[in-house]
Amino acid sequence: MDALSAQHPEMKIPTIRDIERSFTLQVVDRLWMDHIDALDVMRNSIHLRSIAQRDPLVEFKNEAFRMFDELKLTIQHYIVDELLKLLRGDLQIRVQQPAPQPKAAPLRKLRTNVDDIARASGQAKSDGSEERAKSHASRKNGASHRGSNGRKPVVAQPTHAPVSARVGRNDPCPCGSGKKFKKCHGA
Numbered sequence: 354m355d356a357l358s359a360q361h362p363e364m365k366i367p368t369i370r371d372i373e374r375s376f377t378l379q380v381v382d383r384l385w386m387d388h389i390d391a392l393d394v395m396r397n398s399i400h401l402r403s404i405a406q407r408d409p410l411v412e413f414k415n416e417a418f419r420m421f422d423e424l425k426l427t428i429q430h431y432i433v434d435e436l437l438k439l440l441r442g443d444l445q446i447r448v449q450q451p452a453p454q455p456k457a458a459p460l461r462k463l464r465t466n467v468d469d470i471a472r473a474s475g476q477a478k479s480d481g482s483e484e485r486a487k488s489h490a491s492r493k494n495g496a497s498h499r500g501s502n503g504r505k506p507v508v509a510q511p512t513h514a515p516v517s518a519r520v521g522r523n524d525p526c527p528c529g530s531g532k533k534f535k536k537c538h539g540a
Contacts, residue, residue, distance in 0.1 A: 373436060380431045388424045392417060 395416055402412045520527060526537035533539075 372439065376435045376439075377432055380435065381428055384424060384428055384431065388420065391420060395420070 396413065399409045399413045399416070403409050520534050520539075522533070522535040522539055524534050526532050526534045526539070528538060530537050
């Protein structure tokens with residue numbers, strides 16, 4: 354198999370070492386997941402040993418150590434077993450070239466929930482076309498959105514909005530800041 358791999362490097366035929374590595378990873382992965390599940394079951398039931406006047410933490414450590422030793426022996430057993438099957442010829446390996454992956458088609462019927470959110474919040478939906486038109490016009494005129502330091506200029510907010518007599522202290526401020534009236538213009 355190694356000679357075949359050396360003769361045809363373009364076919365990417367796995368070598369014996371590649372196969373050993375693959376078997377080892379598969380065995381360790383499967384047995385490690387089983388070991389973690391067994392530790393979880395033991396952790397949930399170890400408190401019963403306190404009834405027998407034994408410290409559950411010490412019992413857990415001792416049992417986990419014993420289980421880990423068994424895990425190491427089991428890993429060795431399964432790896433040797435699988436590799437011996439390979440050497441006896443009970444196991445056949447077929448090398449197949451992977452099929453080329455088709456390119457993903459663009460999404461055609463993409464639907465968002467912008468309309469639903471706008472309806473639920475009571476706000477008008479903006480697709481951003483007004484902002485794009487403004488930015489396009491300012492670029493044509495040579496104006497830039499950014500100042501000389503690379504930051505966007507801060508637009509001055511009106512300091513005081515006209516306040517009607519009916520705005521309550523805990524109502525949202527009519528200036529649109531999102532704060533309560535008492536924290537914004539009612540102070």
